[in-house]
Each structure stands twice: as C-alpha cells, then as structure tokens.
Amino acid sequence: DPEAQVYTPAPEGPQKRLPSPWQKWDNHQEITRNWASMELPGPWEEQGLPDFDGVLFFYKTFQLARLPQQARIHLGRIDDSSFPFVNGTFLQENRDDPQKLIDYVIPLNALQRGTNYVLVRVEDHGGPGGMLGPAEEMYIEADGRRIPLSGEWKYYIREKFGRSINSSELLSGRELAARFAAFNSLNPLEKISGGEEVVSDPHAIRLELKVIKNEMKYDQNELVVQAGKAVEIHFSNTDLMQHNLLILAPGSLEKVGLAADAMAMEPDGQEKQYIPDMPEVLHASGLLDPGKTFVLRFTAPKKPGNYPFVCTFPGHWRSMNGLLKVVQSSGV
Ligand SMILES: [Cu+2]
Structure with missing residues (x-):
C-alpha cells in the first residue's frame, strides 16, 4: 500500500508512520493530535504554505446523533485532485477538475453514531491548492439536515513536490498520461x-x-x-x-x-x-x-x-x- 509508506512529518509533529487511509482509524483523534490546522475554505498558499505543491491530508470530524437514512458529502471545489474518505471508506476521486462542486453519496455502512471523520487527500501540482469552497458548499447532508464542514480542519503534509510545474509542462504531462492510459487500457478493456x-x-x-x-x-x-x-x-x-x-x-x-x-x-x-x-x-x-x-x-x-x-x-x-x-x- 503506497499510502502506508513513511510520511513526512507535519509541522511540529512527531515523525510517525501514518496508517493507511483505506482503513478505519479507530484512534483518529490520537493520530491527528499534532497535525497543524487551517481555516477552510481557502488556498493553502495563503495559509502558511506559500508556493507549496504536493500532497496534503485534510481531516475534520462531525457528529451524528443518530444514523441517517440518506447521507451525502459536499466539499466545494478542490484544486487539483481529491480523494475523500469517510471513516476509512473511499468515496470517489476527482482528478484535475478544480471547477467541479464535489457532492458524493456516503454509503450508510460507513457512518456511525457519535463522532465520524472525513479525510481528504489533496494533490496539487501548481497554482492555488487546497479546498477552495465556497463555504456554503461544504457540508454533510444527513436526511436533509446540513452539518457544516467549513471552518477549522487539521492537515498533514504527505509529500512536497520538488519544483513547480508550469502550466504548459502540466498540459503535456496530462496529454502523455491520457495517451498512456489509452494504450495501456487496451488489454483490460478487451x-x-x-x-x-x-x-x-x-x-x-x-x-x-x-x-x-x-x-x-x-x-x-x-x-x-x-x-x-x-x-x-x-x-x-x-x-x-x-x-x-x-x-x-x-x-x-x-x-x-x-x-x-x-x-x-x-x-x-x-x-x-x-x-x-x-x-x-x-x-x-x-x-x-x-x-x-x-x-x-x-x-x-x-x-x-x-x-x-x-x-x-x-x-x-x-x-x-x-x-x-x-x-x-x-x-x-
Ligand atoms: Cu463496488
């Protein structure tokens, strides 16, 4: 599991091996205790991480007094790519579409009464990165009731990219990736x-x-x-x-x-x-x-x-x- 590799330490945090985000973290409050915090929405460049390109994990808890019959998560716009998990259950990826308003169904068996947590892996290769909102589009929807997700989140620096990639390089990189995918997918698609x-x-x-x-x-x-x-x-x-x-x-x-x-x-x-x-x-x-x-x-x-x-x-x-x-x- 690539996510179980050694992580770079969060600012002022102890160097620790993070458990895989694919598992439910029973001690999530303990794991994230020393993570730094950030007020969201807002680009991370304006919140203590100037010129930062790389991968961050964002973490926030929310409370459920009872289990809902229907639940969705709204995370606003995320720049560039995002991989959200609720209590260790992966929802859906959004790759390089920072204009998309993120809105996914949460499988009900992922939820529990009491404290739940959202973990979002965000990857940015250039320009403003992070969870960009707007604030009113960030919430958990449980049986029609809204639980806001704007405000304070904790974060962890998973990886810092060595250099900024300018937009023309990024485009050609994406083009290459798309061509590679088309070529490589011939076998499974057959x-x-x-x-x-x-x-x-x-x-x-x-x-x-x-x-x-x-x-x-x-x-x-x-x-x-x-x-x-x-x-x-x-x-x-x-x-x-x-x-x-x-x-x-x-x-x-x-x-x-x-x-x-x-x-x-x-x-x-x-x-x-x-x-x-x-x-x-x-x-x-x-x-x-x-x-x-x-x-x-x-x-x-x-x-x-x-x-x-x-x-x-x-x-x-x-x-x-x-x-x-x-x-x-x-x-x-
Ligand atoms: Cu399935």
Missing part, C-alpha cells in the same frame, strides 16, 4: 464483454446478480455454473454508487483487490475502470452507474474450482465479493 442490450443466449446458463443498497455487497455470495458452459451474468447495479463485476482466478481475491486500491491513486485508474491489468482477471464489466444493467458473457472455466467474483471500485473488494463455484459438467 476483456469487457457483453453490453447493455439484454439479448439472451438460450443455451447459456443465466444468472442474476444485484447490489444491496448502501451495504457495499452483492445480493448473493455464491453462484454455481458447470465447467465449460456458456454463462450470462445479468448484473444490475441497484445501488446509489458505481460498481463493477470481475471474475478472478482461484485464490487471487486479495492480490487483485490490493492492486485495484492502488489504482485509485494512479492518474489513469478511473479511465481503466479500476480493472487491474493482470492475468488473474479472467472477465470484467466496466464501472456501472446506478440503475444500469450489464450482461457479462463468458465460457465457464474448464477446471472446476472456486473463482472469486468481486467489485474492484477501490475499497469495495473486502466486502463486495463472492464465489463462482465451477462444478464438473454433468451429463456429458
């Missing part, structure tokens, strides 16, 4: 089969798979098919956020899951639909928006065994997985 049109192969084994709303889980944890048979998984995203569906080689769940988490911090992770380019990924759908259905068509492996199926949206794989059981073909 594995994406089927489409949104629901035309069934009458000879295929037809399976239905849905998502349990707000729980980051599929509605089934076991699917059974016969070895070597044609299979159609009609996958419906019945949740409020994006998910995908991958079929993996036996025993590779953790390896592929960790690779997918790492993709969240790569410039082209989202473009690649968070599908790691590795031989353990046998079949994959792209990211499915809420309300969409996708038919994943493939021939079941000839070798019987337990083949994990999983969502590789970063952070989801730990709970959003199951087993495709491939059994000996009967009656052949």
